[in-house]
Amino acid sequence: MRGKLIVCDGSNGAGKSTVLEHIKDHLNSKNIEFISTREPGGTEVGEKIREILLDKSYSNMCSTTELMLFAAARAQHIHEKILPALEKGIHVISDRFESATVSFQQYGRGLPSQIVDQLNDLALGDFRPDMTIVLDLDPVVGLERVRSRGEGLDRMEEVDIEFLERARQGYLEQAKSYPERFTVIDATQSLENVVEEALATIDKQI
């Protein structure tokens, strides 16, 4: 049987990494075969592209370049890593995916939806994740959490709060349009509740 692609995505600072760790522990405890990966990145080429995308010294990168780089990393990711795993029956857990491009480049940067759809289609064909878990959080709270980690902000985080608000709306709109393949979790809840909801979503899929 073909594996499934489950994505964890959402607002910066919403606890994605912690939730992903719990998902991995959960699947391991059930002896379910899976790989975990991330976007941008997940392959050697993709990780190089990630360095460019997140590098603060490229503050003059235009939105079209940004869109094409995310799509380029995605094309490599799907062909080199994700589809081969799924075809072997191995599940894939990805930290972000195409939903982030719709949220950040379309809703956030304001690029036209037809162009963003075309780039996602170019990278993915008609393939889409089986389920995308969106951790939803007010970006003001999210950025505060990111800052409190003391890691500094990357190029995609050094933006105005309105950009992040628009991106958040982008996730909520996608979830409204495709309820069968998006689950929104309120990330203001206790971590315990967020993890519980995320694992329940995973159990329904896998």
Ligand code: TMP
């Ligand atoms: P992260 O590893 O902290 O999630 O960083 C990735 C950043 O890139 C994050 O700010 C979201 C952003 N992003 C996009 O803008 N578009 C995309 O398609 C992806 C995958 C991520």
